[in-house]
Amino acid sequence: MNDKKNKSSLLVNFKAIVKGIWQNFIHELKTTFHDRGVVIMFIIGPLIYPLLYSTLYLNETLVDVPIGVVDNSHSSFSRQIARNIDATENLKIYSNYSSLAEAQKAFENSDIHGIIYIPKNINYKLSNNEQATVSVYCDVSSFMYYRTIFQSCSYCILNMSKKIQIQRLSAAGITGASAAMIADPMPYQNISLYNAGGGLASFLLPGILVLILFQTLFFGITMLAGTSREENRFHLLVSGNAHRGRIFRVISGKAILYFLIYSVWIFYVLGIIPQLFNLPHIGNSVDIINLMIPFLLASIFFSMTVSVFIPNRETSMVLFMFMSIILLFLSGITWPQSNINGFWRTFAWIFPASHGIQGYIKINTMSADLQHVSFEYISLWIQAAVYMFTTSWAYHWQLKKATKEKDNA
Amino acid sequence: MSNNIFFAIQRTLKRELKRMVSRPIYLLGSVGVMAFCYIFFLSFMNEGQPQKMPIAVVDLDNSSFSRQFVRNLQTTQHVNIVEHIFTFKEAREQMQRGEIYAFVFIEHDFYKKLATNRRPNMTFYVNNAFLVAGSLSAKDISYMCLITAGGIQRQVLRAKGVADSQIVGIVQPIAVDMHSIGNPWINYGTYLLNVLLPTMLHLMTLMLTAFCIGVELKERTSKEWLENADNSMFAGLVGKLLPYTFIFIILGIIGNLLLYKFMHFPLNSSIGWMFLATCLLVLSGQALGIFFIGLLPVLRDGITVAGIFGTLSVTAAGATFPVEQLPYFIRELTLAFPMRHYFLIYVNQALNGVDVSHSLTKFIILLSFNLLPLFVYRRLKSAAINMNYPTK
Secondary structure (H helix, E strand, O other): OHHHHHHHHHHHHHHHHHHHHHHHHHHHHHHHHHOHHHHHHHHHHHHHHHHHHHHHOOOOOOOOEEEEEEEOOOOHHHHHHHHHHHOOOOEEEEEEEOOHHHHHHHHHOOOOOEEEEEOOOHHHHHHOOOOEEEEEEEEOOOHHHHHHHHHHHHHHHHHHHHHHHHHHHHHOOOOHHHHHHHHOOOOEEEEEEEOOOOOHHHHHHHHHHHHHHHHHHHHHHHHHHHHHHHHOOOOOOOOOOOOOOOHHHHHHHHHHHHHHHHHHHHHHHHHHHHHHOOOOOOOOHHHHHHHHHHHHHHHHHHHHHHHOOOOOOOHHHHHHOOHHHHHHHHOOOOOOHHHOOHHHHHHHHOOHHHHHHHHHHHHHOOOOOHHHHHHHHHHHHHHHHHHHHHHHHHHHHHHHHHHHHHHHO | OHHHHHHHHHHHHHHHHHHHHHOOHHHHHHHHHHHHHHHHHHHHOOOOOOOOEEEEEEEOOOOHHHHHHHHHHHOOOOEEEEEEEOOHHHHHHHHHHOOOOEEEEEOOOHHHHHHOOOOOOEEEEEEOOOHHHHHHHHHHHHHHHHHHHHHHHHHHHHHOOOOHHHHHHHHOOEEEEEEEEOOOOOOHHHHHHHHHHHHHHHHHHHHHHHHHHHHHHHOOOHHHHHHHOOOOHHHHHHHHHHHHHHHHHHHHHHHHHHHHHHOOOOOOOOHHHHHHHHHHHHHHHHHHHHHHHHHOOOHHHHHHHHHHHHHHHHHHHOOOOOHHHOOHHHHHHHHHOHHHHHHHHHHHHHHOOOOHHHHHHHHHHHHHHHHHHHHHHHHHHHHHHHOOOOOO
16 A cells, blocks of 8 residues: 555656656757857857868868979989979979079068979989988978978988989999898888878867867857846846756756757767768767767766856857867877876866867777777766766755745845 | 047046956956966977877887887887787777877898898888877888888998998988978977967957947947947947957067067067067957957857857968968958968068068058958947847
């Protein structure tokens, strides 16, 4: 008898909770879609931003960077160097200059981004079995220029160097297998396992995509919180009237809504965009989804916790927009994670974005399994739990304050 | 008349200074954020270039030769051998975990093959998903391979009786002499900080300008603001923005001093040109801020556009990916970003030390951004008086 009663009261209780969550969900849904600013953050942002950034970095590598040649030797050999360099994909010979000073002028006018200087004595040295030197000057205003010019020139010159080597060996009476042995005693190969083309977009964009999800979610949630504070009589996050339910129902109602909206974006931003723009996508989708569940939960509760301190609608935008760039660095993709000092690494640990970015890149670009990203995966679950707790605590605090203010009034 | 304007500006200035201390956002958004950025970036990249990045070795040969190679590799600048692994699979998995950025694979009987002229293979695998770490470690490993091969060549040639004077010419017939103009250390911080710190300054100028005007529209105090300025929009704007102009220019100059005097990044012309460029960058940021909030006189819209524009400035400047190689229509669009012109001034002046006449047009363009508020002058004024735009 007693048992039955208990059971039915449990059922009633459960129904009440579900109903409470449902009411809060609908309430939040209405506020969200009535607010143009939040719609921009939750809908337009994740839709447009990935397209914009993918278009910006459409060209992965540099093609035909103009460089100049100062050929003081006027030999067939020096012309061969210039032709070979011109034939590379990355560089093109913009013009020949009669002196370094002239080439420098072209460099100052930004006509060329690098100079190849072939000294007068090169032919003499080559025919006398001596070592000749070719100088390369490159623009370092961008890391890409330096990398491209350095790699293409060294490759071309090394290649020509090999040919001369064989000639000289045969002149010294060494031919056949032993010449090949001396020319290349231990052939070495540089194999890039991921992002084989060394493209900038393949390297940078996967991180940016995750960051877009995190930032729009953060700004949307804090904007909603700021607005409800502004509209609240006591300038608090929750009012006793609007949410008669308990903290749990308020929080879960909201979180479920955000989660549902963003699960659609996960598919679009992390699934469709990489295919559309031919960014790396060799990861297992189930693993990505598996990683993104704690990532979304952690990001939602993180934003909800921070939102308690946001007094106005626009505050978070003004104060935290700059964090987008900081977070990209903290995530350890541009600057290697191993070289971030302890303090900033701990600081980075606070943000779900840094684990989300690392985990996503490892799975999506490097085809890692979930077990390889266990550190990120577990960290995200810990964050989700901790931030859920802090959110409840913060909402509880706000609600208590609200009831107190109401009683006083 | 001119006297009136002067007093109007003075009154607005007084009003603004009171507003400024009434809420923490103004000082947090300028001094707070910039102080954080300076501390963050300077301590974050204090190495200049990533040093000693973790890599692994799969040494299946384990001969005295291969061990010597590994020891030599350990002494290079960028790599640090943290693990000795015995299977390829395990090494690959360590790479996927992100524990190492590269690994060298030395095959079985490497030395035996070498000694018997069978040309063994040395292979190294690099992770370019982290492009900077990958290409820097690849550079050191291939350098070490080249040097080791050179050593073997030298030994064999000596054994063949080739004279020492001739050996250099055979081992390396053509040497490449690399010069990086302006940044001979290839300091990675130089590439990034010279753009990122001004961009942060620019971003905060944009946002705070749009905010401090927009908040008047939102709180419906804009009419009072204008009345206080004798209904002169000019006086109202000047009085309102002057404190921020002052704060941001000071912050910008501190930034310049940190970059060129404290960090000793390349400065091949007078620092005065960089000061001038920074001042113009602040002014153009404020002009754009007015433009955005005038175009969209709703606080939230204004700062959203300002924020997006500010973060896009990193790309538009051209430090990450050269502007000349962006898709065509985007290339033209970058001219609308003050950071693009600032970046070109920085490259010409601080980095390359070119004659200032090359930067003259860029200075003028930066200055001409200040004409932008004229286009929204009437729109903003009517919005301020009528207060007919939504508040949220």
